Structures are given as C-alpha cells and as structure tokens.
Amino acid sequence: MSKTIKKCFYEKLTFQKMLEAHYRARDGKRSKKEVILFEMDLETNLVRIINEIASGTYQFGNYREFKVYEPKERVIKSLPYRDRVVHQWYVEEFIKPYFFKRFITDTYACLNGRGTHKAVSCLQRQMRDIKRKYGTYYVLKCDVKKYFYTIDKNILMKILKKRIADKKLIKFSEKILDDGQTIGIPIGNFTSQYFANIYLNELDHFIKEELRIHYYIRYMDDFILLIRTKQEAKKLMFLIGKYLNEKLNLQLNHKSKYFPNRFGIDFCGYRIYETHILLRKRFKKKFKKSIKLWKMLQQREQLYYRKFLLSFNSYKGHASHCNSYSFVKKMNDLVSALDIHE
Numbered sequence: 001m002s003k004t005i006k007k008c009f010y011e012k013l014t015f016q017k018m019l020e021a022h023y024r025a026r027d028g029k030r031s032k033k034e035v036i037l038f039e040m041d042l043e044t045n046l047v048r049i050i051n052e053i054a055s056g057t058y059q060f061g062n063y064r065e066f067k068v069y070e071p072k073e074r075v076i077k078s079l080p081y082r083d084r085v086v087h088q089w090y091v092e093e094f095i096k097p098y099f100f101k102r103f104i105t106d107t108y109a110c111l112n113g114r115g116t117h118k119a120v121s122c123l124q125r126q127m128r129d130i131k132r133k134y135g136t137y138y139v140l141k142c143d144v145k146k147y148f149y150t151i152d153k154n155i156l157m158k159i160l161k162k163r164i165a166d167k168k169l170i171k172f173s174e175k176i177l178d179d180g181q182t183i184g185i186p187i188g189n190f191t192s193q194y195f196a197n198i199y200l201n202e203l204d205h206f207i208k209e210e211l212r213i214h215y216y217i218r219y220m221d222d223f224i225l226l227i228r229t230k231q232e233a234k235k236l237m238f239l240i241g242k243y244l245n246e247k248l249n250l251q252l253n254h255k256s257k258y259f260p261n262r263f264g265i266d267f268c269g270y271r272i273y274e275t276h277i278l279l280r281k282r283f284k285k286k287f288k289k290s291i292k293l294w295k296m297l298q299q300r301e302q303l304y305y306r307k308f309l310l311s312f313n314s315y316k317g318h319a320s321h322c323n324s325y326s327f328v329k330k331m332n333d334l335v336s337a338l339d340i341h342e
Contacts, residue, residue: 004098004162004163004164004165005094005098005163005164005165005166005169006165006166007165007166008166008169009166009168009169009172010054010168012089012093012094013050013053013054014050015046015047015050017089017092017093018046018049018050018085018089019046020092021085021086021088021089021092022038022042022046022085022088024088024092025081025084025085025087025088025190026039032081034080034081035081038081038082038085045082046085049082049085049086053086053172056171058086058175060079060083060086060175060176061079061080061082061083062080063077063078063079063179063186064077064078064079065077065078066078074187075187076186076187076188077186077187077188077189078188079189084190087176087189087190087191088190090172090173090176090191091190091191091194094164094169095191095194095198096194098163098164099163099194099198099201102163102201103197103201103204104201104204104205104208106122106204106216106217106218107197107200107201107204107217107218107219108122108217108218108219109193109197109218109219109220110193110194110197110220111197116219116268116269117268117321119217119219119267119268120267120268120270120272120277120321120322122217123217123224123265123267123272124272124273124274124277126215126217126226127226127261127265127272127273127274128274129215130215130226130228130261131261131274134228136260136261136262137226137227137228137260137261138226138227138228138229138230138232138233138258138259138260138261139224139225139226139227139233139258139259139260139261139263139265140224140225140226140227140233140236140237140256140257140258141222141224141256141257141258141259141265141266141267142222142223142224142225142237142240142252142253142256143221143222143223143252143253143255143256144200144221144244144250144251144252144253145250145251145252145253145254147196147220147221147250148184148185148186148187148192148196149183149184150183150184150249150250150251151183151184151185151195151196151199151250152182152183152248152249152250153177153181153182153183153184153185154182155199155247155248155249156177156185156195156198156199157170157173157174157177159198159199159202160173160198176191177195193220196220196221197220199248200218200220200221200223200248202247202248203218203223203240203243203244203248204216204218206240206243206247207223207225207240211236211239211240213225213227213236215227219267219268222267222268224265224267226261227258230258230260233258234258237252237256237258240252241256261274264278266280269283269318270321270322276322276323277321277322277323278322278323278324279318279319279322279324279327283315283318283319284327287315287331290311290315291334291335291338294308294335294338294340295338298338298340303340305340308340312331312335315331316328316331319331
C-alpha cells in the first residue's frame, strides 16, 4: 500500500462500505430511537449520504452537548447518527489503513489489540528491564494540559496532508474538522480519538528518533519515560515541553514531574511497580460509591439487574489484572450482601 493516500476517495465511497460503517456505528445502540428511525429506510439513507458526499454537498449536523463527571468534569459533544456513520466510514477507510502504520509500537490508545492492560504490562516490562541494567532510575511522567481542547486544527491538517495527496479527501477532512473553532476537537466524536493519536504521533517520533529514548510509552496524552538519572529527566522534560509548545502549540500539564522509581507509577488506572501492580485508591473509592448507589436503587426497586451486572463485571475485570485478590474477595462479599437477583 502507498505511503500516501492517492485518488481513492471515490473508490471507497461505495454502498457496501457505508453499510459496514452503519453496522459498526449502531453496535450497542440498536435500541436507540435515532438508530431505529435510520434503519426504517436504511437503503435510502445510505444512498443519500453517498450522493451528498460525492457531490460535495454533505453537511454535518449540530452537536448535542452534555457533561460527564468521571474521572473529571468534561463536555461531551455528540453528532446525529448519520454523521457518526460517516465518521466510521472515514476512519476505517482512510485513517486506519494509512496512519496506523506510522505509529510506534509503544502507543496504546484506540488501537486494536493494545489498550490499557497491554500498556500496563509493557510498562512493567520496561521497568524491570531498566532496573536490571541500572538498579535505580528516574521516571518522567507527563501529560498535556487540556489536550483535546487545545489541539490546533491548522497544525493537525498539516500533519494529515503529509500523508494525504487526494485533494477530495483533504477537503472532506477539513469539513469533518470544521466546527467553527480553530483550536480544539470535540470529545465524543469518533474521529477525535484518532486525530488526537495522530497529533501526538509527532511527539512519539521526536522522543524515539531525535531524543533516542529507549524506555517510553504513551496512552493518548499520558506518557512516561524511564531515565537513568534525575539530571537527564529534568533536561528531557524541558526539551519535550519546548517541542510541544513550538511544534504542536501544546503545553505540559503542571502535574508533569520526575521522581525516583521506588515510588511506583500511576498509569492507566493502576499503580505499577517492578514486582507487582496495585489498584489505585480512586478505583476503590469509586467502587464503594457504586455499592451505595446499587443499595439505594435496590431499596427503591429501581435497580436493573443487567445494567448492574455489566457495571460490576467491569470493576472485577479491571481488578483482575493486578495483585488484588483481597479486594476482589471484598468486592464479591459486598455484592453478595446486597443479595441482588435477576
């Protein structure tokens, strides 16, 4: 496959590919009203989308905004269903085949076969390796200040254009990114997580190829470097902050820091050491808060068993990937005390 995307926009604009995009977009949402309405006249709706994209008249709808408060307060933006189908088509046909090959091995967000648990496992392997070599070492732990809200779309388009030679696709990419603002991409858009990954892929290559850092890992805008000395960590933090500011118009979060390896590393929901992995205190507090909520809903006869089961299994799944036998037993005991039945 070519390193750049050349004159394939119309080749990929087919009914079959748009239908497959619809199947992916509706996954887990088949009972939603807008999905049901879309499927009531599925063929007509898909053909209309294809014709509008082909003619250059396709217009994205208005965003629906709402807030979430876990793990912190964020504004989520959601497009109408037909637009989400188009985003699925765009990512599957153009982003994944051409941009994913440029990603380094040790980036883990939004990639099939990777994810948080693989990221944690990889980081612990790196920690063990550097400890065997040097005994003690320093951890440089960074994240980007208000990342999604500060991505510069002009810079993002320049990055995309390095891989896209198809003028029609460039124009359509600009339309996807156009929400009336130059800075920031919406949290909630299916494309946003991929654009965000592409944006910081520039940083990945700077760290690996120019700074020549061997022990490095990134999950979206959280990234970690394992460094031999405190002086080197301090210097690298400055160089990375300078690169982000000058090349990507981003800033390091003030919480970015370097520290000795003996403290362990908070990453992807766990506290990681060379010898073991623990649950973060925040996870335990969140689970205990959920127990209180389930108990209250049960007393009001408003607890839906399947929804509860999905949530509880999610907690157990997360806990099962670390050294948490005692806490998992406590989780089971607390849930058993609730005596929840289908």
